[in-house]
Amino acid sequence: MLQRANLWAGGVLIFIGAAGILIGRTLPQGTLTRMGAGFMPFWLAVIVLIFGCIVLLEAVWNDERVSIPLHDLRPAFFVTLAIVAFAILIETAGFLISAFLVSMTATLASPGLTWRRNLVQSVLIALGSAVLFLGVLQINLPLFPR
Amino acid sequence: MSFFDGLLVAMEPGNLLACFVGALVGTFVGVLPGLGPVATIAMLLPITYHLSPAAAIVMLSGIYYGAQYGGSITAILVNIPGETSTVVTCLDGYRMAQKGKAGIALSIAAIGSFVAGLFATGVIAFVSVPLADFAQQFGPAEYFALMSLGLVGAVVLARGSIIKALAMIAVGLLLGLVGTDVNSGLQRLTFNLPQLADGLSFAAIAMGVFGIGEIFSTLGQKRSGAQVVAPIERLWPNREDLAASAAPIARGSIVGSLLGVLPGGGAILSSFASYALEKKLSRHPERFGQGAIEGVAGPESANNAGAQTSFIPMLTLGIPSNPVMALIAGGLMLHGITPGPQILAEQSLLFWTVIASMLIGNLLLVIINIPFVGLWTKLFKLPYEILFPCIVVICCVGTYSVNKMPFDVLVLGLFGVIGYGLVKLNFEVGPMLLGLVLGPMLEENFRRAMLLARGDPINIITRPISAILLATALILLCVILLPNLRRTRETVFQEEA
Numbered sequence: 161m162l163q164r165a166n167l168w169a170g171g172v173l174i175f176i177g178a179a180g181i182l183i184g185r186t187l188p189q190g191t192l193t194r195m196g197a198g199f200m201p202f203w204l205a206v207i208v209l210i211f212g213c214i215v216l217l218e219a220v221w222n223d224e225r226v227s228i229p230l231h232d233l234r235p236a237f238f239v240t241l242a243i244v245a246f247a248i249l250i251e252t253a254g255f256l257i258s259a260f261l262v263s264m265t266a267t268l269a270s271p272g273l274t275w276r277r278n279l280v281q282s283v284l285i286a287l288g289s290a291v292l293f294l295g296v297l298q299i300n301l302p303l304f305p306r
Numbered sequence: 307m308s309f310f311d312g313l314l315v316a317m318e319p320g321n322l323l324a325c326f327v328g329a330l331v332g333t334f335v336g337v338l339p340g341l342g343p344v345a346t347i348a349m350l351l352p353i354t355y356h357l358s359p360a361a362a363i364v365m366l367s368g369i370y371y372g373a374q375y376g377g378s379i380t381a382i383l384v385n386i387p388g389e390t391s392t393v394v395t396c397l398d399g400y401r402m403a404q405k406g407k408a409g410i411a412l413s414i415a416a417i418g419s420f421v422a423g424l425f426a427t428g429v430i431a432f433v434s435v436p437l438a439d440f441a442q443q444f445g446p447a448e449y450f451a452l453m454s455l456g457l458v459g460a461v462v463l464a465r466g467s468i469i470k471a472l473a474m475i476a477v478g479l480l481l482g483l484v485g486t487d488v489n490s491g492l493q494r495l496t497f498n499l500p501q502l503a504d505g506l507s508f509a510a511i512a513m514g515v516f517g518i519g520e521i522f523s524t525l526g527q528k529r530s531g532a533q534v535v536a537p538i539e540r541l542w543p544n545r546e547d548l549a550a551s552a553a554p555i556a557r558g559s560i561v562g563s564l565l566g567v568l569p570g571g572g573a574i575l576s577s578f579a580s581y582a583l584e585k586k587l588s589r590h591p592e593r594f595g596q597g598a599i600e601g602v603a604g605p606e607s608a609n610n611a612g613a614q615t616s617f618i619p620m621l622t623l624g625i626p627s628n629p630v631m632a633l634i635a636g637g638l639m640l641h642g643i644t645p646g647p648q649i650l651a652e653q654s655l656l657f658w659t660v661i662a663s664m665l666i667g668n669l670l671l672v673i674i675n676i677p678f679v680g681l682w683t684k685l686f687k688l689p690y691e692i693l694f695p696c697i698v699v700i701c702c703v704g705t706y707s708v709n710k711m712p713f714d715v716l717v718l719g720l721f722g723v724i725g726y727g728l729v730k731l732n733f734e735v736g737p738m739l740l741g742l743v744l745g746p747m748l749e750e751n752f753r754r755a756m757l758l759a760r761g762d763p764i765n766i767i768t769r770p771i772s773a774i775l776l777a778t779a780l781i782l783l784c785v786i787l788l789p790n791l792r793r794t795r796e797t798v799f800q801e802e803a
Contacts, residue, residue, distance in 0.1 A: 166467075169731040173473050180480055183495050193761030197487035197494055200749045204480045211473035218469070226730055232526035236726060239521055239698055243719035246702040247712040259699050266698040269525055270691045281692060289699050297356050299707045 165226035170216030177209030238269035254304040255294065260286035309431055312658025316666055321361050325663045328365035329670045332372020336389050337380050337682050341693070343373035343389070344736075345520060347633045348512040349697065351640070352704035355509075359641040360656050364663040366634050367617065371423065371664065374573055374610045375671045378415040379682050382602070383408055383536045391573035391609040394581040398594060398601030403536035409679075410543045411602050414551050416675050417543075418607035422559040423668035426614035429563045430621075430661055434650065438622040441647035446754035447765065451772035453748045455779040456625035459569025460740050462786050471737045474728075478738035481506055482745020489753070501713035508636045508742060510714045513701045514721025515728070515735040516629075521694050522726045535683050541676065551603035554584050558604040562611025567618050572628040576612030577605035614664055620645055621657060624747070629736035632743045640708070644747075 180201060187198025242265035249258040263282035267273060293299045315321060335346045347366050354362035377389025382399035395415065402411040444452070461471040484495045485505030496502035543551070561583060562576035584604040585594045594601050617634075619625045624646030626632040635645045643653060650657055675682070705718045725735055759765030767773050 165731050169470060169733065172727075172731065173477075176477055176480070180495065183497070187492060187494060188490070191761060192756050192763065195753045195756060197490045197492040200752070201480065201483050201494055204476055204483070207476045208473060208480065211469055211476060214469050215467070215473065218467075224732060226732070228730060229526050232522050232726075235525035236522045236723065239518060239694075240719050240723060242698055243518070243702055243715060243722065246706070247715035247719070250702075250706055250715070251712060255703075259703065262699050262702055263695040266695045267691070269521075270694070273691055281695065285695055285699055289696075289703060293353075293703050293707065297353060299356055299703075301703075301707070 163225050163227050164219060165224040166215050166219030167223060168226065170212050170214075170219055173208055173212030173215060175212075177205045177207075177212055180205030180208065234271065235269035239266050242266040250301075252306060254306070255290055255301045256286050256303055257305060259289050309658055309662060311655060312660075312662035313665070315360065315655060315659040316364065316662040320358065321364055321659065321663065322666070324357065324361035324365040325368050325667050326670055328368020329372040329375075329667050329674055331365075332369040332374075333376035333379075333671065333674055333682065334685065335369070336373035336376020336378075336392075337686050338688065338693070339380060339386050339686075341697070343370050344629050344633070345516045345697075346373075347630060347637075348509070348516040349700055349704065351512060351633060351637055352509045352708045353700075354637055355640045355708050359638070359643060359653075360659045362637055362641065363634060363656070363660050364667075366637050367614075367660060367664065368667045370573075370630050370634075371610055371613045371667065372671055372674075374606075374613050375416060375419055375675050376682065377609075378419070378602075378606050379412065379675070379679060380686055382411045382415065383538075383683055384686065389573075391577045391613075392606075394577050394605045395602055397581070398596070398598050400536070401595065401597035402599065402602065405597050406537075406539055407597070408536045409538040409541035410547055411599070412538070412679055413541055413543055413676060414547065414599060414603050415606040416672055418551065418555040418558060418603045419610040420668050420672050421555050422562055422607035422611035423614060423664065423671075425559040426563050426566070426611040427661060427664045427668070429611075429615055430618055430664075433567075433618055434622045434657070434661075437618065438647040438650040441623050442651075444647070444771070445769075446751040446758065447769050447772045448775065449751040450748065450755050450766065451775035451779070452623060452625060453744050453751065455775045455782075456569045456619070456623075456627065457737075457740060457744065458779040458782050460627065460737055462570045462782060466732050466734065468786050470732065471734050474733055474735065474737040475741040478741020478743075479745040479748060480741075481511070481738070482742045483749060488746075488750070499713075501711060504709075505746075506742075507705065507708065507711075507714040507717055509640070509708055510705045510717040511721045511742060512633055512636065512739060513705060514718045515725030515738070517697055517701050518718065518722030519725030519729060519735075521697065522722075523729070524690065525694065535686070538679065541679075547599055550599050554580075554600040554604035555607045557583060557587075558607030559611045561604075562608035562613075563615045565608075566612035566615030567627070569619065569625065569627045571612060572616040572630065573609040573613040577609040580604040580608035610668075617660075621649055621660075622647055624649075626740060626743060629739050632736075632739045635743050639743075 184198050184201040188196035189198050190196025242262045246262045260282050263285040267278045335341045347369055373389050377392035378395050381387050381392040381395040382403050385396050385400040387393045399411045457475050486503050487494050558580040561580045565571045565576045584600045585591050616627050619627050620631040626635045638645050705714045
């Protein structure tokens with residue numbers, strides 16, 4: 161049950177379609193001549209919903225296996241954490257600290273790297289990206305914390 | 307404005323540098339197996355926002371065709387396609403390398419790519435103007451029909467289920483509508499978040515699904531240890547080799563140029579078609595797979611030609627035919643330029659600069675590739691442990707730098723997870739990106755077409771050009787849904803895998 165790809169895929173599509181219809185229900189539909197803001201979102205969501213049903217029906221007698229390998233979860237966790245950390249830090253901590261912490265956190269996704277190597281590598285990546293973005297590309301970002 | 311005005315602008319130091327960087331980065335990611343041109347272009351998209359529009363598109367296109375050069379290096383020397391479009395090059399290229407002819411295979415691949423690149427540049431220059439002129443007559447109904455055809459066409463070559471690929475297009479179109487409705491000013495599907503008023507950041511979504519999502523699965527995989535790199539003895543082909551490759555290169559250039567223009571076409575389709583064609587035409591088809599030089603020359607020419615001519619529908623009609631073109635269309639939009647026939651009229655210098663830069667780029671690529679091939683094979687061994695934190699940092703900073711909104715970075719992270727999940731459920735994310743780019747344009751044209759026709763949908767079908775386009779889309783859809791063809795498609799892609 162948990163490993164049936166199309167059962168999940170169909171479910172996901174039905175969820176997206178239903179969510180689209182639900183979120184967009186307050187928007188005016190208008191007429192075909194003068195379409196309202198809600199016209200396209202509604203019908204696209206209906207189409208997604210229908211496709212979802214077809215995929216789900218197909219899945220009943222013919223499905224593919226899916227499995228999320230456990231060793232994918234570590235990179236998924238640390239890389240996502242690194243990105244969220246950047247979103248929180250960049251406005252206050254400045255470029256260097258943010259880039260350094262992003263690199264440190266992301267590198268944790270790869271098992272078997274020593275802390276020392278991670279530290280050295282992340283310092284270099286932070287400095288290198290500062291040169292690239294602030295130096296070469298002249299993007300206006302604060303280098304140090306405010 | 308003409309080609310030569312473009313050439314002059316393309317030779318300005320800034321654009322020349324952009325072209326060189328694009329070609330260099332393209333070769334680099336072509337060589338690296340873990341990173342392809344789609345992910346790279348997605349990653350560098352926000353960076354190009356800080357360049358001039360011409361330099362931005364010159365650089366991004368350099369990455370695409372540069373990757374076709376670089377991909378052949380690992381295919382021939384290590385039997386690993388650095389790039390999907392060089393999968394067929396492994397078959398005969400690696401065999402040639404095992405027989406001590408690695409250098410010859412490499413030079414033939416580069417020469418073929420170069421010749422095909424020149425040919426494709428010429429094709430673009432000659433075809434674009436009439437095509438854009440023709441498209442100038444298009445009304446909203448024709449545009450709606452053309453976009454529908456483009457979207458259906460993009461699905462033909464999707465791997466796996468057609469239904470799921472079509473569903474992904476619809477999801478992409480829906481995501482493209484998030485934000486403020488241009489006609490009424492109403493907030494659509496924004497959950498009342500002010501950060502979503504301008505819509506979802508295209509760059510953040512593209513980087514999330516193509517750049518970040520891929521890291522999860524690549525890091526999870528157990529990579530095999532040290533790869534054996536075949537030694538290179540003789541680099542230059544002799545007269546016999548050149549004579550054997552001349553015709554395949556010519557045919558590959560033509561096949562690639564034709565298939566690149568088709569919706570869903572591009573480098574990958576072109577190289578497969580050329581390999582099949584060469585094998586069929588050969589008097590000794592049994593030599594294929596045993597190190598036939600024709601099997602390297604044809605596909606390597608075709609993939610470069612296809613990569614370049616796939617710019618035609620994007621630049622002249624505004625229809626991206628594959629995910630890479632969707633990204634480059636997104637790059638144009640970042641600079642406030644809507645892809646379409648008006649580019650040739652309003653931005654003709656930009657257009658010709660990009661085309662002329664392809665000429666320069668191909669020349670640079672031959673110089674970058676052949677003498678320095680030893681250097682590139684060393685880069686192949688660059689550990690992924692160093693590469694992926696760099697990717698994460700570049701994605702984060704790049705996303706943030708466009709609008710200076712931390713919210714966009716969260717979108718990046720979210721779509722990394724979503725992209726990973728979709729791929730695991732055997733969805734293709736490419737069609738979703740196409741939908742995302744075309745969503746607002748498709749809606750606007752449909753809305754205008756319906757307004758002009760006073761709400762009568764029959765009107766779209768009775769206009770001759772839109773009728774032909776829609777009928778083609780419908781026939782295409784029926785054909786790909788036929789069970790018989792579905793099976794052939796699956797076997798084709800199984801060979802690829």
